[in-house]
Amino acid sequence: MAAITETPEAFAQKLADSGRRNTPQREVVYGVLMKRQDHPTADEVFVRVKQEMPTISLATVYNCLEALVQCKLVRAVNFERGPTRYCPNLSPHAHFHDEATGATYDIDLPEGVLSQVNAVLPAGYDAKSVEIIFRGSAKDLRSEPVAGRSSAAPKR
Amino acid sequence: MAAITETPEAFAQKLADSGRRNTPQREVVYGVLMKRQDHPTADEVFVRVKQEMPTISLATVYNCLEALVQCKLVRAVNFERGPTRYCPNLSPHAHFHDEATGATYDIDLPEGVLSQVNAVLPAGYDAKSVEIIFRGSAKDLRSEPVAGRSSAAPKR
DNA sequence: CGTGGACTTGGAATAATTCTAATTCGCTAT
DNA sequence: ATAGCGAATTAGAATTATTCCAAGTCCACG
Missing domain, CATH: 3.30.1490 (Dna Ligase; domain 1)
Structure with a gap:
């Protein structure tokens, strides 16, 4: 839970530091990533963002994601073959x-x-x-508590 | 330098183990990967293979690479965005x-x-x-020997 | 208030890979 | 040997993810 929550000011600052502007689109894209940290693809981000900002275009979503990655507000991850996924966890x-x-x-x-x-x-x-x-394969402990034996502490 | 050199028999065996046949195409594709271990893309493999087997198709190269990856003779690596690259180094x-x-x-x-x-x-x-x-960024020591001080042993 | 640069947009273009359907190949069992 | 059968190959079409492009907007600054 460290460095996950960027304040709006810090957000704008990081953009400015890399010679970029803050824009409503970039805020919404970032907001969507923060709201649910499930490593969505650009397409998935697009559909979520459209609910808040129906006029946004897919190209802009790609642009925003690229900008956020460049100024280190977001990380891009690639699993083999599949589309790039985005992650606002900076730790x-x-x-x-x-x-x-x-x-x-x-x-x-x-x-x-x-x-x-x-x-x-x-x-x-x-x-x-x-x-x-x-x-x-992972047994997601969050949604599937270990029966009987509680508090499975992370190994090491 | 371990496990890099598969004998033809071991090669065929690993294919058989995963319920696959050995074929001339698979041998040539594998041979190309072994000959120059520079992590080529499927396209690059295709042009190299065509020199030995001009009739091979790109689809077959993809098939062969996939088969070799499945039976663990080759590893696939993905760098962000770019095409998948292939690597016969098993260690x-x-x-x-x-x-x-x-x-x-x-x-x-x-x-x-x-x-x-x-x-x-x-x-x-x-x-x-x-x-x-x-x-x-890497200074490739192989092609660019460190002046004066020879045998730069890997750190650690 | 007008100019310039960054930003957005939709659509076209590209790149990488997968899919499809039609052969062909090579065992295996007669 | 040979008919049969599943696996492999092939060429080309199709799909997917992403980038490119050209036109229009929006500010920030003088």
Whole structure:
């Protein structure tokens, strides 16, 4: 739950920092991403945004998403083949892609692991970002509590 | 350099294990991937394969690549947006994507790091595979030896 | 208030991949 | 050997995701 909630001012500021303007469209697109953090595709964002702003075009949704990614308000994630998905969670995290349901979960990344991973790079490699993607199946504990044995604490 | 060289028999066996046949097309596609491990796209594989087998079709290249991925002879990698790339290196490794040149390098993953990474998964998440992708810029030591100081050993 | 640059829009264009339907191939069992 | 059968190949059409383009808007600034 860190850095997930950008204030409207911080939002406008980050756009300005990268030489961009704030616009109603960008606010709505960002708002949609924040409202339900389920890693929607551009198309999905489009249909949700249209409910609040019926005149918006798909091209604009792509533009807005691109702008938000550029100024680091949003992360883009790609699972194999499929369309790009968008994620407003800025804290360091990996993604878990449930192959059965298609759902995507954020996995919190402790600081230590991130530096461990970066340490595998030989000299001469300068990484600006790392992305970690798990693939498999997940029992979503949020909607499906573990029977009998409560409070399944995250391993480690 | 481990598990990179599949013998023709092992090759056929892995196909058979997943209920598939060996075919000349699959051999040639695999051969092309082995010959130059530069993570080509399906299109690139297609043009290389055509030199040895001019009658092959693009659809077949896609089929073959898919078959090889399914029976775990080849890994598919996706960098944001761009086309899928293919990699016959089976040993556990991450990918480093040089944003300037578009080149992709395999980064060897020590066993320890892999388990460290897997340990971040909370209970209920069962990962069948992990993928780690670095993005940044690389000075390719292979083609550009470090002046003066030879044998730059990989850090760690 | 007029100019310029960034932004939006709808539609056309492109790129990558998948689908389809018609062969062809190669075992397996007669 | 050979008929039969499922898997594989092929060419081209179709689909999907995304980008491009040209025209029109909207501000911010002088």
